[in-house]
Amino acid sequence: MTDITFSPTSAIFERREALLEEWTPDELVGRDEELERFHAALQPVINGESPSNIFLYGKSGVGKTAATRYLLQALERDAEPVPELDLHTIEINCDGLNSSYQVAVALVNELRDPADQISNTGYPQASVYQFLFDELDRVGGTVLIVLDEVDHIRDDSLLYKLPRARSNGDVTDAKLGVIGISNDLDFRNQLSSKVRSSLCEKEVSFSAYDARELQLVLQQREAVAFRDDVLDDGVVEMCAAYGAKDSGDARQALDLLLEAGDLARENNGELVTESHVRRARQRLQTDQVVEGIRNYSNHGQFVLYAVTLLAERGDTPARTKDILSAYERVAIEEGVDPVSERSVRDYLGELDQLGIISSTEYNRGKGGGKYKEHELEQSISSVKTGLSELLETTP
Numbered sequence: 128m129t130d131i132t133f134s135p136t137s138a139i140f141e142r143r144e145a146l147l148e149e150w151t152p153d154e155l156v157g158r159d160e161e162l163e164r165f166h167a168a169l170q171p172v173i174n175g176e177s178p179s180n181i182f183l184y185g186k187s188g189v190g191k192t193a194a195t196r197y198l199l200q201a202l203e204r205d206a207e208p209v210p211e212l213d214l215h216t217i218e219i220n221c222d223g224l225n226s227s228y229q230v231a232v233a234l235v236n237e238l239r240d241p242a243d244q245i246s247n248t249g250y251p252q253a254s255v256y257q258f259l260f261d262e263l264d265r266v267g268g269t270v271l272i273v274l275d276e277v278d279h280i281r282d283d284s285l286l287y288k289l290p291r292a293r294s295n296g297d298v299t300d301a302k303l304g305v306i307g308i309s310n311d312l313d314f315r316n317q318l319s320s321k322v323r324s325s326l327c328e329k330e331v332s333f334s335a336y337d338a339r340e341l342q343l344v345l346q347q348r349e350a351v352a353f354r355d356d357v358l359d360d361g362v363v364e365m366c367a368a369y370g371a372k373d374s375g376d377a378r379q380a381l382d383l384l385l386e387a388g389d390l391a392r393e394n395n396g397e398l399v400t401e402s403h404v405r406r407a408r409q410r411l412q413t414d415q416v417v418e419g420i421r422n423y424s425n426h427g428q429f430v431l432y433a434v435t436l437l438a439e440r441g442d443t444p445a446r447t448k449d450i451l452s453a454y455e456r457v458a459i460e461e462g463v464d465p466v467s468e469r470s471v472r473d474y475l476g477e478l479d480q481l482g483i484i485s486s487t488e489y490n491r492g493k494g495g496g497k498y499k500e501h502e503l504e505q506s507i508s509s510v511k512t513g514l515s516e517l518l519e520t521t522p
């Protein structure tokens with residue numbers, strides 16, 4: 128291998144990390160309405176009253192976690208000089224902690240000394256709850272517990288117990304407030320009414336970002352992340368417009384700006400242009416497609432592989448019956464029983480919906496019947512990258 132060297136390049140970025148997920152801005156822009164309602168719901172805390180339980184919901188990347196951290200930091204700062212207020216906040220992400228039991232253990236451990244932690248098994252549920260209530264009383268004062276991705280908890284016993292702990296007399300010395308956060312818009316409706324009424328005393332819904340709000344978010348990061356005047360006119364507006372059209376997710380809009388900056392840097396450019404944004408978007412979409420295929424069911428992947436084989440031979444667009452025969456050969460080679468024709472049609476429908484293939488229906492007129500033709504919507508190489516794990520095991 129020839130000598131490879133790395134030398135720092137600094138024409139584009141000033142602080143690239145300001146575009147990464149972990150970076151927390153000092154000020155949260157574009158969320159005025161949400162912040163106002165959330166702020167009002169937290170007001171009892173600073174008044175020394177019992178906190179309300181608050182439920183935040185909205186799609187992914189709309190600033191729920193960021194808003195929570197931002198407001199709780201401000202609340203902690205303003206509570207500090209108030210002598211009669213002793214405020215504690217705890218944040219737990221419930222992703223990966225799938226039961227009330229596991230979340231309760233995580234909360235106990237968060238409140239306890241590192242030397243005094245408990246394990247995830249071996250105690251009856253009631254004992255773990257008792258540990259938790261004891262810890263809360265020991266800490267005392269006002270305790271706000273943030274349960275991010277709360278919809279990952281499969282049973283609702285903790286969600287019933289915790290918000291009512293004080294009124295039920297389980298906790299006497301601490302004033303407790305639960306802040307539940309969820310991306311799953313159905314979660315709230317699926318809760319039993321008794322859980323809903325206590326967990327969701329105050330609700331704050333977070334709307335998807337529109338293009339104007341995304342522009343504010345991006346401009347705030349641009350000022351920190353990029354060198355002066357490196358972004359060409361229209362770059363921020365374009366990222367914001369794509370972001371609003373795709374999903375209204377700030378994370379995706381920030382990723383797009385980062386990828387555009389990376390592309391400009393890879394090309395040794397001195398400016399990030401709209402053309403970089405377009406290419407960055409294509410790259411990110413390809414990444415998403417590859418990821419989508421990777422996580423797709425086995426038979427779905429076999430059907431897609433059949434379409435890919437036909438595409439490689441130049442036989443696409445192909446009719447459903449031809450894909451069906453190709454799929455059956457693939458399944459047999461893989462040593463699995465093929466699924467029914469009906470299921471293959473369903474997979475083709477799903478792949479069309481996902482934008483991985485495109486399907487067109489033809490009608491041959493009277494007596495001729497209808498038929499469909501399918502072809503890949505994505506490049507053969509990105510589809511094969513997505514199918515790579517399957518292809519590795521194909522004899």
Ligand SMILES: Nc1ncnc2c1ncn2[C@@H]1O[C@H](COP(=O)(O)OP(=O)(O)OP(=O)(O)O)[C@@H](O)[C@H]1O
Pocket residue numbers: 147148149150151152154155156157158185186187188189190191192193194310344377378381
């Ligand atoms: N208004 C904003 N101003 C600045 N950055 C923001 C804003 N909203 C979101 N972000 C950034 O976008 C990313 C995603 O935001 P956040 O994690 O708060 O979303 P969320 O609604 O909690 O969704 P998820 O559950 O998917 O995390 C974070 O990096 C965050 O810093």
